[in-house]
Amino acid sequence: MTATWSGIPAPTSTDWIGLYVSGTSDQAYLAWIYVSCSQTAGAAKAAGSCPFTIPSGLAPGSYELRLYANNAYTRLATSGTFTVTGSGGATLGVSPTSVAAGGTVTATWSGIPAP
Numbered sequence: 001m002t003a004t005w006s007g008i009p010a011p012t013s014t015d016w017i018g019l020y021v022s023g024t025s026d027q028a029y030l031a032w033i034y035v036s037c038s039q040t041a042g043a044a045k046a047a048g049s050c051p052f053t054i055p056s057g058l059a060p061g062s063y064e065l066r067l068y069a070n071n072a073y074t075r076l077a078t079s080g081t082f083t084v085t086g087s088g089g090a091t092l093g094v095s096p097t098s099v100a101a102g103g104t105v106t107a108t109w110s111g112i113p114a115p
Contacts, residue, residue: 002052015068016033017068021063052065063083094108
């Protein structure tokens with residue numbers, strides 16, 4: 001997803017964007033980045049955009065991004081609500097489906113976000 005903002009009246013290098021379950025408190029962020037697009041402060045930006053990675057394993061539900069000023073919880077803006085859907089889960093297959101004792105099978109899997 002891409003976070004886009006504009007109109008920060010007094011931008012600082014530590015303005016930041018947080019991911020939240022919709023309607024939760026400002027301190028309940030799930031992930032965050034500075035407006036430098038990383039967790040390292042960079043140049044101040046009154047406007048810009050950053051790729052924002054939705055963490056794997058995040059529960060399906062309604063979420064929002066929030067823009068805050070100067071490494072604090074002074075909220076400058078809130079995105080519209082967006083929905084995170086389930087990943088479909090992991091799958092596991094085996095081939096062949098019938099094998100004699102001592103034989104070999106091949107397991108295949110998918111849907112695992114990270115090893």
